[in-house]
Amino acid sequence: MRNKVTLSDVAKVAGVSRATVSLVIRKSPLVAEATRAKVSRVMADLDYVRDIGAARLRDKHSHTVGVVVPNLVNSFFTEFLSGVEQVMGESDRVVLLANSHDDPVRQAEILRRFRGHGVDGVILCPAQETSPELIARLAQWDLPLVQSLREIGDAASDFAGGDYISAVDLAIRHLVDQGHQRIAFLSVCARTSARIERLEGFARALAQTGAQDAGIVDAELTWEGAARSAKQILALASKPTAVLCFNDVLAAGLMVGLRRAGVIPGRDIAVVGLDDLPLAELTYPPLSSVAMSPDAIGAAAARLLARRIADPTAAIQRSIVAPNLQMRGSSARII
Structure with a gap:
């Protein structure tokens, strides 16, 4: 069995002290960049692996x-x-x-x-x-x-x-600027602080803009669950012209469900997501969303x-x- 490479082995090959190798491992700014690069190459060549267990014993972390x-x-x-x-x-x-x-x-x-x-x-x-x-x-x-x-x-x-209260406000004001007054909200089923915050933002933004609450629909946080929710959105008596979604997963799934029902997102009904994940640019049409970083x-x-x-x-x-x-x-x- 091959012996485990030690800190001293690395130091010997690199031509530096054991303390210098230790500083490199701990990413100390006290080591010159050329020395850091040299020690790092030696560690890679020797396939050195830090002994986390020993480090844990030393500093109790x-x-x-x-x-x-x-x-x-x-x-x-x-x-x-x-x-x-x-x-x-x-x-x-x-x-x-x-x-x-x-x-x-x-x-x-x-x-x-x-x-x-x-x-x-x-x-x-x-x-x-x-x-x-x-x-x-x-x-x-x-x-x-x-x-x-x-x-x-x-x-x-x-x-x-x-700040999802502000995020929802940005989304609602954008939709109102686009001429939408009957706005529905597609939410997840899970009762959490995240849901409470978004719904609080929804109610507050509607009150401030004068837009109408066209209904709140809950969906499972799955692609198919979001797609199925399209039927409930389209069955709302208020006939929403826009839907704000809890997140981009629900928004993308909803757009699939709307298309299945013969309704074109972005033309027949507006859809906005929250989070602005990479998938927002991959949907058709591309999804408007509020980036949450x-x-x-x-x-x-x-x-x-x-x-x-x-x-x-x-x-x-x-x-x-x-x-x-x-x-x-x-x-x-x-x-």
Whole structure:
């Protein structure tokens, strides 16, 4: 069996001290760029792998953090994770991802496993029907926590998210500017803070613009569930000329369902999404959507968690990313 390459082996081949190799591994700015490049090449050539277990024993950290999301149907969470990983990578931490499937029981088991693995902290997008008591339980475990995108409790932990009230306002005002007055809302079924915030924004924007609430329809967060919702949207007595959707997944699915029913999105009825995922430019017509920058939200959540790990007694903070409207063909002016 091949002997494991050590820090001393790397130092000997690179012609530097063991301390210098250690500084390179920890991405210290104290190392000259030429030296850093040389040591990095040697580590790659020797196939050196850092002994995380030894590092953990030295500084009492696992250099891992857990991230719990409610589903992986929505690629929003993929981009969110990318932002988390980028920031955590800067501090040499590995991200463990888990999908709760929006089930609080499964979520509780994931958190117990994370605790067993000794993660340094957790970024949690709470499953629907999660009890606020969970925050106190994690505090008893001395497990640093940042909630993101959804929230339980009354500002009980650090939080990173998007301003969906403002996002909905941008979308409604855009539709009103396009001549639409009867606007429906396609929501997810899950009762969470994310749904409450969007519906609050919907009601507020309608009141401020004078547009009519043409109805609220709930759909499963699946492509086919969103497509099936088209029948309910078209059956509304108010005959909406536009639909604002909870997210881009529902919007894209709704557009498929509308076409199946012989209704052309962007011509016969306007559709606007929230999140502005890459798929927004792949639909036909391209989907108007409000960009929520999931990578920026993920990065903000990671920075809050790194801060919380470094100082468990720090004051609770919130980081809210501002939205940005992206207008495309799905929200054409009413004829």
